[in-house]
Amino acid sequence: MSGSSRRRWLVAAFIGACVVLGSTAAPVSAQQEIFEQGNQFYQAEDYAAAVEAYEAVRAGGFESPDLHYNLGNAHFKTGQLGRSILSWERTLRLDSGHEDAAANLELAVRLSADDIEPLPRFWLLSAISWWVTLVPRSALLVVVALGWLAFTCGAFARILLRAERSRRLGGWGMTAGAVTLVLLGSTLALREFEVGQAERGVILVEAVLVRSAPADDDGLTVFEVHEGTRVRIDQRTEQWAEIVLDDGKVGWVPVGVMGVI
Amino acid sequence: MSALVRFRRVVPVALFALALTSAPALVAQLVAQNVGVRAYLTPGTTVGVGRQFVLNLEVTGVRRVDRDPVLPDLAAFAQYLGSGTSTSMEMAGGQTTVALTVQYRFQALVEGTFQIEPLQVAVGGQTYNTEVLPLTVASAPPAPGAANGSTDAGGIAPADLFVEAEASRTTVLVGEPLTIEYRIWTRLDVTSFSLTSEPEREGFWVEGLGQITQPQVEQRLRNGQQYTTALIQRVALIPTGAGQRTIEPLGIEAQVRVSRSNDPLDRLFGRSPLFGRATVVPAAVLSNSLSIQVDALPAGRPEPFSGVVGALALTAEVDRDELDANDAVTLTIRVSAQGNVRAIPEPVLDLPRDFEVFPPEIVESVEPSGDGLSGSKVFEYVLIPRTPGERMIPSVSMGYFDAASGSYGTARTDEIPLLVTGEINEPPVSLQRVGVAQLREDIRFIRLGDGALRPVESFLFQGAAFWTLLLLPMPAVLGALGLRRHWDRLEGDVAYARGRRAGRVAKKRLATAQGLVREGDSRAFFAEVANALRGFVADRLNVAEAGMQIGELRVSLAGRGVSTESASDFLACLEQCDRQRFAPAGAEIEERIQFLERAGAAMTMLDGALR
Numbered sequence: 001m002s003g004s005s006r007r008r009w010l011v012a013a014f015i016g017a018c019v020v021l022g023s024t025a026a027p028v029s030a031q032q033e034i035f036e037q038g039n040q041f042y043q044a045e046d047y048a049a050a051v052e053a054y055e056a057v058r059a060g061g062f063e064s065p066d067l068h069y070n071l072g073n074a075h076f077k078t079g080q081l082g083r084s085i086l087s088w089e090r091t092l093r094l095d096s097g098h099e100d101a102a103a104n105l106e107l108a109v110r111l112s113a114d115d116i117e118p119l120p121r122f123w124l125l126s127a128i129s130w131w132v133t134l135v136p137r138s139a140l141l142v143v144v145a146l147g148w149l150a151f152t153c154g155a156f157a158r159i160l161l162r163a164e165r166s167r168r169l170g171g172w173g174m175t176a177g178a179v180t181l182v183l184l185g186s187t188l189a190l191r192e193f194e195v196g197q198a199e200r201g202v203i204l205v206e207a208v209l210v211r212s213a214p215a216d217d218d219g220l221t222v223f224e225v226h227e228g229t230r231v232r233i234d235q236r237t238e239q240w241a242e243i244v245l246d247d248g249k250v251g252w253v254p255v256g257v258m259g260v261i
Numbered sequence: 262m263s264a265l266v267r268f269r270r271v272v273p274v275a276l277f278a279l280a281l282t283s284a285p286a287l288v289a290q291l292v293a294q295n296v297g298v299r300a301y302l303t304p305g306t307t308v309g310v311g312r313q314f315v316l317n318l319e320v321t322g323v324r325r326v327d328r329d330p331v332l333p334d335l336a337a338f339a340q341y342l343g344s345g346t347s348t349s350m351e352m353a354g355g356q357t358t359v360a361l362t363v364q365y366r367f368q369a370l371v372e373g374t375f376q377i378e379p380l381q382v383a384v385g386g387q388t389y390n391t392e393v394l395p396l397t398v399a400s401a402p403p404a405p406g407a408a409n410g411s412t413d414a415g416g417i418a419p420a421d422l423f424v425e426a427e428a429s430r431t432t433v434l435v436g437e438p439l440t441i442e443y444r445i446w447t448r449l450d451v452t453s454f455s456l457t458s459e460p461e462r463e464g465f466w467v468e469g470l471g472q473i474t475q476p477q478v479e480q481r482l483r484n485g486q487q488y489t490t491a492l493i494q495r496v497a498l499i500p501t502g503a504g505q506r507t508i509e510p511l512g513i514e515a516q517v518r519v520s521r522s523n524d525p526l527d528r529l530f531g532r533s534p535l536f537g538r539a540t541v542v543p544a545a546v547l548s549n550s551l552s553i554q555v556d557a558l559p560a561g562r563p564e565p566f567s568g569v570v571g572a573l574a575l576t577a578e579v580d581r582d583e584l585d586a587n588d589a590v591t592l593t594i595r596v597s598a599q600g601n602v603r604a605i606p607e608p609v610l611d612l613p614r615d616f617e618v619f620p621p622e623i624v625e626s627v628e629p630s631g632d633g634l635s636g637s638k639v640f641e642y643v644l645i646p647r648t649p650g651e652r653m654i655p656s657v658s659m660g661y662f663d664a665a666s667g668s669y670g671t672a673r674t675d676e677i678p679l680l681v682t683g684e685i686n687e688p689p690v691s692l693q694r695v696g697v698a699q700l701r702e703d704i705r706f707i708r709l710g711d712g713a714l715r716p717v718e719s720f721l722f723q724g725a726a727f728w729t730l731l732l733l734p735m736p737a738v739l740g741a742l743g744l745r746r747h748w749d750r751l752e753g754d755v756a757y758a759r760g761r762r763a764g765r766v767a768k769k770r771l772a773t774a775q776g777l778v779r780e781g782d783s784r785a786f787f788a789e790v791a792n793a794l795r796g797f798v799a800d801r802l803n804v805a806e807a808g809m810q811i812g813e814l815r816v817s818l819a820g821r822g823v824s825t826e827s828a829s830d831f832l833a834c835l836e837q838c839d840r841q842r843f844a845p846a847g848a849e850i851e852e853r854i855q856f857l858e859r860a861g862a863a864m865t866m867l868d869g870a871l872r
Binding site: 031032035036039042057058061062063064065066067069070073074076084100103104107108138145148152155156159160192 | 702703704705706707708709710711712713714715716717722730731734737738741742744745
């Protein structure tokens, strides 16, 4: 068999992989238009209309760090501190390196009523959590896919090519791909299965009494939390959720008083 | 220090010798005595301004009180000087009476008639109040030079001891210094003195001219009387605003040694320590007050104005006139002035933009000069030129009011050339950089652009794309492995390679034969078909094509398990080819086409049988 025939095989394999990758993109132009309208409303200081536009994009099944970020800004401008914190937290969930969201969130948290001293966390958990959320999901997906591609292309090269140099290159490709797959693939899996990542929420109402049990009984009130406070959701029933504050306080609130990040 | 605080100081209690030696047997008797409390003033209820009076509190029947008595506030018209305590014991008719007396010394400051509110004293668990005492402060200042006057608490006449305040001038301009000297005059034996009240010099900037620790005592004749005099304080004042100003009097308390009796002989010998008949009494004295007229400066003052009223001179120099860029040079600006040197502001430097300038080191020296002040203020700047070239340190100017000519003047320095050498290596830095101040806090602006929207993330492991991408390479790798094996066999197994090639080569030859169908020469046609058939079967059986006999072929094919029918058809075709190749008559075109199809079919059948 001639060399050119073998190259044709490899090119065909690569194109096939690209087609598979490329087919995941979907047309979003209509939603983009609504998003840009929202931006225009915001710039014209019609913040309520901006909120409506951004929410329409979300309702259309689309999202992005910037969409949540802008929505948070619009909520903040309409005085909805809790919702703005929720939106900026969602921004950071999608892209932990979003500096604007982090800055706005810091300001908004300072404006919220509850000043909660967080309990120290075991360093290993903090480190894992930091690592898992370091790279945005989309970037992680691309890198893992490239790793998989490198691994398979390396395997093809080692199987099909004869020249020692090409085979060595293939070997490197396989190794690099395998390392990427193990390291980032496991990160992606941890992220996807939300291992060690508790469900979190933000209080959206001005103040809510937290009970010791899921019942509407003032005698059970253990403390009060205010708008914008971020909580961990431990468990929930249809109407009640058990929340844990960063300082370790635990209690039940109605599900409706908070938004889930 | 306020009068009240001074009062709370621990006061040594002087006890009479008798009290110290009293027998303890008296104690029971003393406890039984009635307690009496009264207050009285000495020397009397009238006292001259600046003079001392004593507020006495006498408690009879006890030798001690529960706690310090509470004094009324006399700060409105008197200055507290100090206090002392004494106890006494009298025996009369078998009865022993003890008394405790606390003496509070004050200096009267303000003329008028005042009431001294009751003193409060706690004795034996009970609180007693004294009566209200009237006090008249008369306008009887110690007229300097007066031969005689009323006697003071210590029996001292105002003319015998007084303090005189004297201003170097009584009409000055704003910013023009004047000096005030306070001089004590006495015809008594003053052993020591202390300042009791320093006047507030409102509207003036005060420049102390050094503390006088050892007053220079002189003898002077004044109004025909011999006085001992000494300068006790000297201050320079610089008026800060125009108007009529009054400088309040300075208060002192002097310790005066006086004779204890009025006997002229005692008075004569009293001064001699040998006789021990003299005693030291405190005497409070106020100086006279002064009135100063301060005039405003005329309009049209030059800017920048130094504030100096007097004379002013400016010089400037650098420690070198040639230097490399980024090296430092020291610029010294010396301001010499007669007047208020301390008020001289930093000169305004208009340096080239690329000069980095550090805050100056300032050295000032002030000393009294005549009836005013003089001195110098030196500003030392470190300059760092950042770019080379022939530079010029511009002239510095400063305005002042020339008191001698009564007009404004401006002093200025010369321009100073400076040669800066070296290469341009960095852009000029801006001067006096400061941090950026945050004026208000707000959230950051929204992200413009298309928003990079994506469908809301679904669970990755449920996506078809994910599994496609994950699994697609697996069959592909298997395929590649198969391909590799095939390539390897082609290269290493001749029989396999010939067998794989047989059909292709045969097809090629049959195609050549097809081209010959319509040619006139049927031999060539049949020879080509025979080649195709022989080549095919030779490749498939991996035997030499040359010299292949039909009989041998039949045996070989049967040995490979080819059915007789398939083999016969193929061999029949081969036989016909051989016959036609050597037959003279040419076959018809139609016949050739049919034969070609038959040969192809025979080959296909044999190919199937050989797999």
